[in-house]
Amino acid sequence: MTSTHTATATREPAAPAGTHAAAPLLPSILLVGSGKMGGAMLEGWLAQGLAPSVIVDRHRDSLPAPHRIVRAIADIPADFTPDVIVLAVKPQKADPALQDLAKRFPAATLLSVMAGRSIASLKAVYGGEKGLVVVRAMPNTPCLLGAGMSGLYAPPEATPEQKRHCESLLRAVGETVWVDAEGLIDSVTGVSGSGPAYVFLLAELLTKAGVEQGLPEETARILARETIYGAGRMLHTLPTDAAELRRNVTSPGGTTAAALAVLMADDAWPAATSAAVAAAVTRAKELSG
Structure with missing residues (x-):
């Protein structure tokens, strides 16, 4: 597998569970889907210091300020525009979320951590908006302990800032490696994702x-x-x-x-x-x- 970024063997230790950095170190996010993978990443992001963000979660009761929980995409505050939308739902359940997101954020940076779903398929459901840039990533569950391993792919239209935002989120919960072809994300899934x-x-x-x-x-x-x-x-x-x-x-x-x-x-x-x-x-x- 060819990569454009080599993972290093050093990592800042994760903050103890229940502690949260005071100064934001990471971009603001809209997290859609906070099950096992989304929840594991969220804990790491909160510990590292996350800019004010919104989490779509039907089950979680609270988040530390200034972050907010909403029960549905329709409930996202009108004044909130995230740096990155993180889509962490099951692949089979992504389409309704994508359709709702397209109505609210016609232009966005979307970080998909779903197995299998191609950029083309996600953009087609989103409506083919030219303002949508999709970055694919495949993390694994050791993200919960800050020991995750994530492979990422960004299409040519992704800006350096969009790539930097997405990588910073994954590096906050482990190591990262970039691949230079979208199809190699499936290979990442087989090796480290699973x-x-x-x-x-x-x-x-x-x-x-x-x-x-x-x-x-x-x-x-x-x-x-x-x-x-x-x-x-x-x-x-x-x-x-x-x-x-x-x-x-x-x-x-x-x-x-x-x-x-x-x-x-x-x-x-x-x-x-x-x-x-x-x-x-x-x-x-x-x-x-």
Whole structure:
């Protein structure tokens, strides 16, 4: 995958939950859809310092001032114009929201974090307004902890300021990488967008295997989770390539080598991982309009 921005290995620590920066560091947003992904990003944005914004949410009861909650797009205050509209609804539910947004904001910067939905399909529903610029992004759920990974794509008509606003929002909750073709957002979806679920599955399977080898379930659970956490920190902190890190813990003829001989068989992890990512990418393409 080709990128025009390289993610770095440094990140400002996320502010503790429940704390909010005093000075706005981020652009104002209209957030439409604050479920698991939208809600995770919102918590990170509030902690980093968000310019006065409006959240469309039918369930959340409160936000710290000066931010406001409304229950529907029709309830957005007439005097509010966001720097960025963030669309974080399910792809299948996007069209009614887009139609309502087009009536209120005929010209806008729209940051879509939905899987699959192409820029062309979003603009077609919006009404093909020339003033609409859509930037696509695919974050993942570790955004909740400020440890997200997001891929972004901006069309040629996006201005540097529009790109900067969108990137600043995603960098506030993790790392970012730009791709230079919209179709590669589907590839990002298959690798990092869905990627946390693959790691969680590994934790499940390691726990199960530990129990099968006689460990108490809670002991196996702790061993699996903390091992994945430690290995992840090594990958994040050290410049060493993942393959080299693997070789460093694999003594010839040892226990790790015995395990890897099973996992690295041609019909095991190499084939299954490629097939899994390809299945996610295929589904993302199927969701495109």
